[in-house]
Amino acid sequence: MSGPPTAPQTAPPDSPAPPASGARDLPHALSPTGTGWFALLMLLTLALGASQWRSTAGFEPIDCWVAQTAREMYEGGDWRSYVIPTFSSETRMQKSPGPYWVVCLTAWLRGGVLDETTVRIPNTFWTMLLVGSVFWLARHVGGLRAAVFSGFVAATCGAVLYWSGRGASDLGVTALMTLSLSAFWIGAERATGARQGRLWLLAWFAAGLAMLYKMPMPLVCVALPAAAYVVLLRRWRLVLSRWHLLGLLLFLLPWLPWAIATVQIEPTALHKWRVEYWDRATGDLPNVDDQRRWYWHFFYFGVALAFCAPYFVSLPGAIVRALRPRGDFAPRSAAFLLIWAGVLFAFFTAAAGKETRYFLPALPPLLVLLGVELAAYFDPRRKPAPQRDRAVLGAVSVLAPLVAAAGAVGLWVVRSRGLDDGVGELRSILLGYGLAAALFCAGAIGCAWLHARRREHLAFGLLTLGTASAWVAAAALLLPLINSQAPFRDFAGQLATRLDADQQSALRQVAQQDSRVIWYSNVRYPRVIDQLDLLEMQGGTRSREREIELIGAAMIERLESEPLALFVATPIDYLLFFTRAPLELARRGREMPPTHVWIVSRAGRWDHRYIVFGNRPPPWPAPAPAFPEKFANKLDEVRASARDLLTTATREPESDTPAAAGPPATAGAE
Numbered sequence: 001m002s003g004p005p006t007a008p009q010t011a012p013p014d015s016p017a018p019p020a021s022g023a024r025d026l027p028h029a030l031s032p033t034g035t036g037w038f039a040l041l042m043l044l045t046l047a048l049g050a051s052q053w054r055s056t057a058g059f060e061p062i063d064c065w066v067a068q069t070a071r072e073m074y075e076g077g078d079w080r081s082y083v084i085p086t087f088s089s090e091t092r093m094q095k096s097p098g099p100y101w102v103v104c105l106t107a108w109l110r111g112g113v114l115d116e117t118t119v120r121i122p123n124t125f126w127t128m129l130l131v132g133s134v135f136w137l138a139r140h141v142g143g144l145r146a147a148v149f150s151g152f153v154a155a156t157c158g159a160v161l162y163w164s165g166r167g168a169s170d171l172g173v174t175a176l177m178t179l180s181l182s183a184f185w186i187g188a189e190r191a192t193g194a195r196q197g198r199l200w201l202l203a204w205f206a207a208g209l210a211m212l213y214k215m216p217m218p219l220v221c222v223a224l225p226a227a228a229y230v231v232l233l234r235r236w237r238l239v240l241s242r243w244h245l246l247g248l249l250l251f252l253l254p255w256l257p258w259a260i261a262t263v264q265i266e267p268t269a270l271h272k273w274r275v276e277y278w279d280r281a282t283g284d285l286p287n288v289d290d291q292r293r294w295y296w297h298f299f300y301f302g303v304a305l306a307f308c309a310p311y312f313v314s315l316p317g318a319i320v321r322a323l324r325p326r327g328d329f330a331p332r333s334a335a336f337l338l339i340w341a342g343v344l345f346a347f348f349t350a351a352a353g354k355e356t357r358y359f360l361p362a363l364p365p366l367l368v369l370l371g372v373e374l375a376a377y378f379d380p381r382r383k384p385a386p387q388r389d390r391a392v393l394g395a396v397s398v399l400a401p402l403v404a405a406a407g408a409v410g411l412w413v414v415r416s417r418g419l420d421d422g423v424g425e426l427r428s429i430l431l432g433y434g435l436a437a438a439l440f441c442a443g444a445i446g447c448a449w450l451h452a453r454r455r456e457h458l459a460f461g462l463l464t465l466g467t468a469s470a471w472v473a474a475a476a477l478l479l480p481l482i483n484s485q486a487p488f489r490d491f492a493g494q495l496a497t498r499l500d501a502d503q504q505s506a507l508r509q510v511a512q513q514d515s516r517v518i519w520y521s522n523v524r525y526p527r528v529i530d531q532l533d534l535l536e537m538q539g540g541t542r543s544r545e546r547e548i549e550l551i552g553a554a555m556i557e558r559l560e561s562e563p564l565a566l567f568v569a570t571p572i573d574y575l576l577f578f579t580r581a582p583l584e585l586a587r588r589g590r591e592m593p594p595t596h597v598w599i600v601s602r603a604g605r606w607d608h609r610y611i612v613f614g615n616r617p618p619p620w621p622a623p624a625p626a627f628p629e630k631f632a633n634k635l636d637e638v639r640a641s642a643r644d645l646l647t648t649a650t651r652e653p654e655s656d657t658p659a660a661a662g663p664p665a666t667a668g669a670e
Contacts, residue, residue, distance in 0.1 A: 004037070004148040004375070004457055034144045038135060041151045045131045045164075048155065048468055049124025052165030052475050053117045058485025062357070063167035064515035065095075067119040070103035071522070074114055083261055088513050088524040091532055093262070093272040096255060098213035099169035119167035127164040130175035130364070131155045137182040138368045140190045141333040142375070149378070149460070150371025156464045159307035159363055161471045169214045174360040176210035177221050179203075181364075184226050185336050188238050197243040204247030205254070212255040216277055220347060221361040225340040233335060268532045297349055303359045304345070304366065310444065310467055311370050318366075318373035329372055337365040378456040389452035396448040404437035411482070421604035423484040432477030440470035485516055487604030492521035494599045495612075498620075499523070503566065506614070508558070510551065510569040510577065517568070517610060525568065528554045552581060559593040559615045566598060566614040574611050575631055579638045586645035597622050 030038060059067060069087045076082070085092045085100055102122045107114040131154045138150035154160055163171040180203045187199030203222075210218040230238055262269050305312040325334040344362035348354070376382070411433055414420045422429060443466010450459035495504070495517070507525035518524065528551050529537070538546055555577065558565035569577065582592040598618040601609035606626050627635070 004145050004378075004460075030139075031144070034139070034147070037144070037148045038132070038151070041131060041135060041148075041155060042128055044152075044468070045128050045155045046124065048161065048472070049120075049127050049164045051472050053120050053124070055116075055120075055165060055475055055479065057165075057475070057479035057483045058489065059116060059119075059167060059516060059519060060483075060485075061515045062170075063119065064519035066099045066103060066167045066169055067114075067116070068515055068519040068522075070100040070107070070119070071114050071519075072524070073097075073100050074104045074107055080265070083258065084265055087515070088509075088518050088526060090526050090530055091266060093266065093269050093532070094276050095169065096212050096215045097258065098209070099172060102172070102213075103167075116167070120165055123164055123166060123168075123171045126172040126175040127155075127160055130160065130171065130178055133175065133178040133182050134364055134367050134371075137178075137186065137364070138371050140186050141329065141337070141368055142372045143328045146328070146368075146372045146375045148371075149375040150368045152460075152464045153311050153370050153374065154364075154367045156467045156471075157307065157311060157363075157367065158309035159360060161468070163357070163360070165475060168357065170357040170360050173210050173214040173217050174363070176206050176213060177218055177361050178364040180206035180210065180218070180222050181225060181340060184222075185229070188235065189332060189336075197241070200241065200243045201247050201250055204244070205250040208251040208254040211251075212258065215255060215259075217361065221344060224343050224347060225336075228339050228343045229336055232339060233332065266532075268536055271535050272532060296354055299354050300345060300348055300359050300362075303356050304362070306356075307359065307363050308366055308370065310440070310463070311374065314370055314373050314377065315366065317377070318369040321373050321376070322369055337369050340365040341369075374460065378451065378460045380454060380456045382456075384454075386452070389448075393445075393448040393452045397445050400441045400444045404441055407437065408433060418605065420482060421484060421486050421608055422482045423486050423603075424481040429478065429481050432474065432481065436470045436474035436478060439473055440466050442466055443470070485520075487601040487608040487610070488514060488516035489520050490603045491599065491601040491610040492517045492519075492523070494601075495523045496521040498599065499566075503564065506564040506566045507612070508555075508565070508567055510555065510567050510573045513568075514570070514610070528558075528567070548576075548580075552577065552584075556581065556585070556593065559595060561615070564614060564616055566612055569611050569613070571607050571609055571611060571625065571627065574613070574625065575627070575635070578635055582638055582642035583645065586642040589646065591646065592642065597625060599623065600625050 065087065069085050069092055072086050072089070073081050076086070082097070082101070082104075085095075085097050099122075103114070103119055106121050107118045110118055131151055134154040135147045135151035139147035160171075183199045183203035183206065187196045187203065191199055207218040207222045210222070229235065305315070308315060319338075321329065322334040322338050325331050341362050344359075348358055348362065351358075408430060411429055412426065415422060415426050415429060443462050443464075446466070447459045447463035450456075450462060495507075499507075504523050504525065507523070509525060509527045512527065512531075513525075527534075534547060534550065535542065537550060555567060558567075585592055593615060595613050595615065596617045597611060597613045599610075599612040600623045601611075603609075606628065609626065611625050
């Protein structure tokens with residue numbers, strides 16, 4: 001295995017001939033050389049993922065949604081807790097239960113331990129499936145050489161390195177959908193007879209597992225590219241096979257029984273699914289109102305580049321090569337990859353709800369295209385171009401250090417201005433970043449130097465090694481400092497240690513819980529109004545303003561009652577409540593009930609410092625929330641205006657909705 005193979009493989013005589021696609025057939029089994037490269041690729045992917053299992057970097061909200069829901073499912077122990085997921089003891093209907101089941105299985109295999117390592121482990125194996133599927137598809141698209149390059153690009157690209165150490169469900173569903181579309185196309189273009197049928201059954205079943213993991217993504221991310229391929233290339237024969245009837249059953253088998261049981265047990269499930277899926281895509285969900293603006297249509301251009309880093313500089317050449325395929329890269333192969341990436345890019349751009357992770361299902365075809373392009377670029381048989389090679393070496397030698405320096409300046413600005421929640425001294429952050437940047441720059445510059453000297457395979461190997469080692473260094477030394485989740489861990493620790501059981505039971509969340517607080521404290525408290533009850537009160541349609549009114553009225557009622565009432569709020573929600581509620585009550589001739597601050601986060605940015613306040617004084621000195629001066633002044637103005645209204649205004653009839661709380665969706669929503 002001195003380097004990726006340079007000679008094309010030839011099919012054995014008994015290999016089935018594919019439909020006329022303009023591409024030669026490939027043997028079913030890997031050659032010893034191919035097996036060796038695949039094994040090396042899987043070992044690298046496993047090592048990169050396992051290196052993050054015990055990371056002390058904090059979980060993001062989307063990781064904690066999976067982690068805490070799985071914890072409550074595992075601790076519940078009965079069949080209902082496995083069928084109807086709960087988060088903070090509330091029914092959680094947003095997602096299908098596949099990710100939680102996998103984490104629970106991992107916990108069981110680890111002897112009942114459900115910690116951050118347990119939550120991270122599944123994504124390592126989903127990463128291996130994703131990288132293996134990219135290798136498999138690229139081999140049938142352009143041969144073993146393209147597969148080797150595509151596989152190593154996939155294993156060391158920015159998106160896969162980042163998500164492989166997380167707990168979110170997106171990497172798992174992407175791996176399953178990649179397997180599904182790969183099996184569909186290989187069955188359609190590289191197989192006949194029973195083998196074609198088996199591949200199509202695999203495609204259907206993998207799509208069904210993806211539905212169980214995160215529905216309804218496969219209905220878009222598998223069905224749209226497959227349907228577009230059939231229609232645009234007029235491959236109508238593909239849909240006439242009787243294998244698809246059995247395949248449809250295999251598709252329904254993993255998830256439909258769960259969906260039917262859920263609807264029977266939880267009647268509001270259909271309402272919730274419509275809001276979560278349809279309204280998110282159309283923009284009717286209050287969470288995504290701001291994403292209707294014109295500039296959001298360019299959002300995924302930047303995401304695509306970031307996800308393909310550091311190989312994104314080859315994306316234009318990869319797309320041009322796909323538009324003018326030649327040699328082993330046949331037109332129908334190129335068309336499938338372009339359709340897959342293009343259709344999903346268009347859909348995600350058109351959908352109102354946008355997140356960087358949503359783009360993951362569109363990444364695999366780009367990785368294959370990059371593999372084909374880089375296999376040609378790092379080909380020892382290429383025509384010599386010494387001037388171009390020297391120019392590339394000079395550009396890389398200058399730009400790589402400049403970009404690294406710009407990153408260091410960015411870290412310094414963010415930290416010095418208090419724009420992050422990082423822990424540790426700035427010097428420690430810059431040292432960790434410096435080591436990671438040095439490793440990457442060494443790999444990039446060494447790659448350009450070796451490429452100029454026609455050591456092509458060694459050049460590409462050094463680039464992937466530099467990228468992988470830079471990520472390992474950053475994950476170990478940098479991420480725990482800049483992604484500490486310090487304010488949420490501090491607040492969670494106070495909830496768990498300072499409040500007794502009765503006080504914890506009095507807690508209610510204004511708007512939506514931050515999953516990090518629940519995960520790190522394991523203190524489970526509901527919202528002021530349960531999300532499903534709130535949905536039912538609005539007739540199945542969400543309205544931000546109506547939710548503000550309903551939640552605000554419920555908060556005032558609890559604050560005016562005799563039993564202890566404690567509310568958990570983000571600083572933004574706290575400000576919104578106390579700038580609207582006093583005035584609304586004053587207009588009705590009512591005073592704001594007394595409130596007392598109990599707990600405030602002691603670390604991080606001011607807008608991340610969660611607050612607990614209630615209708616009784618705390619049994620310790622009350623802390624003071626820290627707000628920027630303009631917000632503190634606004635609170636004083638509102639209190640003064642409320643006093644003036646009570647003194648001079650005519651008392652108005654009381655309303656059933658006297659005050660407003662914070663917005664119905666806050667940071668941390670999944």
